[in-house]
Amino acid sequence: MEAYLAGLNDAQRAPVLQKDGPMIVIAGAGSGKTRVLTFRIAYLMNQGVDPFNILALTFTNKAAREMKHRIAQIVGSSEAKNLWMGTFHSVFAKILRFEADKLGYPSNFTIYDTQDSHSVIRAIIKDMRLDKDVYKYKQVYNRISSYKNSLITVKAYFQNGELQEADAMSKKPRLGEIYKEYVDRCFKAGAMDFDDLLLKTNELLNRFPDVLHKYQSRFKYILVDEYQDTNHSQYLIVRALSDKFQNICVVGDDAQSIYAFRGANINNILNFQKDYDDVQMYRLEQNYRSTKNIVSAANSIIDKNKTKLDKVVWTANDDGPKIVVNRLLTDGEEGRYVASSIFENKMQHQLNNGDFAILYRTNAQSRAMEDALRKKDIPYRIYGGLSFYQRKEIKDVLSYLRLILNPKDEEALKRVINYPSRGIGMTTMDRLAIAAKEHNRSIFEVIENMQNLNLNINRGTQTKLENFVNMIKSFAIMNETSDAFQVAETVTKKTGLVQELKKDGTPEGIARIENIEELLNGIRDFVEGQRELADATGSLSEFLEDVALATDLDNDTGDEDRVALMTIHLAKGLEFPYVYIVGMEEDLFPSAMSMNTRSELEEERRLFYVALTRAEKQAYLTYTLSRYRWGKLVDAEPSRFIEEIDDQYLELMVPQDDYKYKPLINTDIFGDDVDKSKLRQTKPKGTPPPAHKPSEEQLRKLRKLKPASQQPEQVRNTLELSEGNEVEHMRFGKGRVLKIEGAGQDKKAEIDFEQGGIKKLLLRFAKLKVL
Ligand code: ATP
Ligand code: MG
Numbered sequence: 001m002e003a004y005l006a007g008l009n010d011a012q013r014a015p016v017l018q019k020d021g022p023m024i025v026i027a028g029a030g031s032g033k034t035r036v037l038t039f040r041i042a043y044l045m046n047q048g049v050d051p052f053n054i055l056a057l058t059f060t061n062k063a064a065r066e067m068k069h070r071i072a073q074i075v076g077s078s079e080a081k082n083l084w085m086g087t088f089h090s091v092f093a094k095i096l097r098f099e100a101d102k103l104g105y106p107s108n109f110t111i112y113d114t115q116d117s118h119s120v121i122r123a124i125i126k127d128m129r130l131d132k133d134v135y136k137y138k139q140v141y142n143r144i145s146s147y148k149n150s151l152i153t154v155k156a157y158f159q160n161g162e163l164q165e166a167d168a169m170s171k172k173p174r175l176g177e178i179y180k181e182y183v184d185r186c187f188k189a190g191a192m193d194f195d196d197l198l199l200k201t202n203e204l205l206n207r208f209p210d211v212l213h214k215y216q217s218r219f220k221y222i223l224v225d226e227y228q229d230t231n232h233s234q235y236l237i238v239r240a241l242s243d244k245f246q247n248i249c250v251v252g253d254d255a256q257s258i259y260a261f262r263g264a265n266i267n268n269i270l271n272f273q274k275d276y277d278d279v280q281m282y283r284l285e286q287n288y289r290s291t292k293n294i295v296s297a298a299n300s301i302i303d304k305n306k307t308k309l310d311k312v313v314w315t316a317n318d319d320g321p322k323i324v325v326n327r328l329l330t331d332g333e334e335g336r337y338v339a340s341s342i343f344e345n346k347m348q349h350q351l352n353n354g355d356f357a358i359l360y361r362t363n364a365q366s367r368a369m370e371d372a373l374r375k376k377d378i379p380y381r382i383y384g385g386l387s388f389y390q391r392k393e394i395k396d397v398l399s400y401l402r403l404i405l406n407p408k409d410e411e412a413l414k415r416v417i418n419y420p421s422r423g424i425g426m427t428t429m430d431r432l433a434i435a436a437k438e439h440n441r442s443i444f445e446v447i448e449n450m451q452n453l454n455l456n457i458n459r460g461t462q463t464k465l466e467n468f469v470n471m472i473k474s475f476a477i478m479n480e481t482s483d484a485f486q487v488a489e490t491v492t493k494k495t496g497l498v499q500e501l502k503k504d505g506t507p508e509g510i511a512r513i514e515n516i517e518e519l520l521n522g523i524r525d526f527v528e529g530q531r532e533l534a535d536a537t538g539s540l541s542e543f544l545e546d547v548a549l550a551t552d553l554d555n556d557t558g559d560e561d562r563v564a565l566m567t568i569h570l571a572k573g574l575e576f577p578y579v580y581i582v583g584m585e586e587d588l589f590p591s592a593m594s595m596n597t598r599s600e601l602e603e604e605r606r607l608f609y610v611a612l613t614r615a616e617k618q619a620y621l622t623y624t625l626s627r628y629r630w631g632k633l634v635d636a637e638p639s640r641f642i643e644e645i646d647d648q649y650l651e652l653m654v655p656q657d658d659y660k661y662k663p664l665i666n667t668d669i670f671g672d673d674v675d676k677s678k679l680r681q682t683k684p685k686g687t688p689p690p691a692h693k694p695s696e697e698q699l700r701k702l703r704k705l706k707p708a709s710q711q712p713e714q715v716r717n718t719l720e721l722s723e724g725n726e727v728e729h730m731r732f733g734k735g736r737v738l739k740i741e742g743a744g745q746d747k748k749a750e751i752d753f754e755q756g757g758i759k760k761l762l763l764r765f766a767k768l769k770v771l
Pocket of ligand 2: 034
């Protein structure tokens with residue numbers, strides 16, 4: 001038996017060793033599902049399966065990267081690089097680019113983000129002269145998104161009387177028309193939205209048997225993590241691709257299904273056994289992540305759900321401290337408590353910021369936490385929310401870049417054709433849009449052919465339009481021989497974007513210029529990183545693909561030591577030694593929107609289960625007595641979920657002063673709305689909680705934190721590197737040279753990096769420090 005298989009228990013080893021056939025692993029949180037997938041892939045490769053024949057679908061790109069890194073450590077080669085691994089969206093975007101022409105799309109199709117989609121829908125609602133208070137664009141978008149994820153195409157929609165009736169009943173009889181127009185406009189713009197990446201993959205596999213055959217034959221082994229949160233569209237793709245070999249392994253936990261609101265279908269997991277012949281079902285029961293207190297508390301919660309598969313989760317880990325519950329007056333106080341508690345834990349247990357996570361139900365709750373952390377000088381990072389790439393000035397630059405690759409991209413064109421102002425007005429744009437529709441051409445093409453069309457646009461404006469088109473074309477020519485950074489830098493100068501912001505002169509304008517500079521820095525970094533890789537060039541199209549599919553979790557390079565702040569939805573699959581779950585209040589968590597039906601409430605409860613099971617060593621729950629909601633200060637009640645936890649796992653506290661907490665004595669402080677029998681006095685602990693011996697992981701981090709000056713720094717010529725040398729890279733961290741290939745200018749090194757996994761770098765460009 002290979003040595004690494006000893007890192008699994010018997011129950012985990014079974015699905016790893018079953019090489020062929022369909023199998024499902026259903027197990028609770030922290031029981032090693034993701035670990036099983038990782039080891040299974042390593043095992044397959046050791047058995048001689050070509051990594052090109054393995055497809056692994058994960059929930060975030062970050063998860064994929066971590067998995068690849070781990071696999072590379074086990075199989076000890078750069079072969080891991082050849083695995084098809086990533087999110088559904090990133091893997092199938094790649095395949096769609098290869099096959100785009102079959103569906104009538106350009107291979108450099110644009111990926112519209114949610115903002116782009118919203119903007120298209122707003123324009124349609126306006127053009128159709130519909131009441132925007134009835135046809136709320138976000139609702140319309142969500143509805144269209146759910147149709148797409150259920151594979152209800154426009155045609156299918158119009159054949160389905162029930163759907164039309166339902167939309168009519170909700171006072172939106174023209175939803176189908178909007179759907180049709182939306183699809184048309186995206187297609188004409190050579191753009192796919194996020195849902196299209198799945199819908200079009202399905203279309204591709206359904207309509208073209210040879211394409212289906214090609215990918216069925218390629219993906220001999222398919223693995224899916226977090227299977228409980230796949231939607232119908234994703235389900236069908238997996239089903240189609242695995243049909244030939246039926247070597248499919250899915251892992252999931254019905255108790256962690258939290259994306260029903262986005263169309264995830266728990267039945268995918270429940271029906272798996274019906275979909276394939278001879279399905280092997282595996283269960284894992286031992287949790288390796290959390291203390292006994294946390295595991296037991298989580299079990300006691302999920303037990304309240306009626307719809308669930310019966311599962312056992314236990315742990316051999318220590319009891320650990322009880323779950324601390326604290327009540328604060330306001331969200332400001334809540335923030336201060338969390339920040340002080342983090343500070344205190346850090347001091348007491350010698351921890352890093354990265355050992356802590358603050359989880360909340362809604363993004364808006366982050367502000368109070370941020371304020372408090374800032375005051376205490378605790379570095380933090382927010383995941384989710386408006387990302388850098390969604391800021392106006394950044395989207396402006398990106399729109400120019402998108403247009404260069406895909407001149408049909410209508411959202412990009414509309415955004416920048418008159419920004420900075422070139423005297424191209426709304427009337428002109430309307431005329432162009434009408435002509436584009438009439439001639440079935442993109443606006444860009446209409447401008448190119450203006451001479452031959454009778455457009456009723458005056459000569460002066462025509463010249464302005466021509467200048468714009470020529471400018472974009474000149475960028476496109478430059479792009480053929482330049483990298484993403486060179487193109488982007490030229491664009492910011494030549495378009496007048498930066499000058500425009502300079503003219504503005506306000507602090508906001510200056511901040512925007514700084515953001516654009518930051519973007520350029522980011523592009524330069526990206527290009528340099530890509531150029532170091534033997535199989536990439538740092539082109540504009542590589543950069544835009546990276547941006548389009550990056551989620552906020554993915555930008556985490558993990559090289560900065562920060563407290564993590566994120567919504568519970570984003571935290572799925574992750575783990576942290578210390579977890580604070582804040583805002584444990586009725587109407588907030590469970591959310592006011594989710595209390596109408598049992599199934600909604602049960603989804604909220606699963607969300608709480610996910611939150612609690614992220615914690616390894618200790619969990620904290622906080623709630624406030626009053627909170628600003630919709631601009632009003634309202635009384636808040638403690639969440640029913642606190643009461644649902646078996647109270648033997650809880651420790652109820654009230655703050656005394658900044659760093660010391662004393663156990664609750666006066667139960668009246670909770671008011672009349674709480675079952676007081678639950679709030680019995682918890683005995684004060686005579687001694688502080690036992691100091692935890694730092695785990696290997698923490699030790700590793702602590703070692704890494706040694707100030708740089710203590711390490712010998714000797715910069716040598718990287719071209720002289722040889723096998724076994726220790727090096728450090730700005731982005732990938734420390735690493736060891738595995739292999740040197742080529743000579744002179746083409747000399748490459750294969751390096752195993754602590755953070756970046758195995759990379760093949762061109763030494764001519766590689767920014768390495770030899771240690
Ligand atoms: P989730 O449901 O939250 O996604 P999971 O079932 O995927 O959890 P993993 O993330 O794979 O669980 O494992 C949880 C933690 O336990 C990880 O840190 C993992 O490395 C560790 N672990 C799992 N199995 C073992 C084992 N046999 N020996 C040592 N550590 C293990
Ligand atoms: Mg997992």
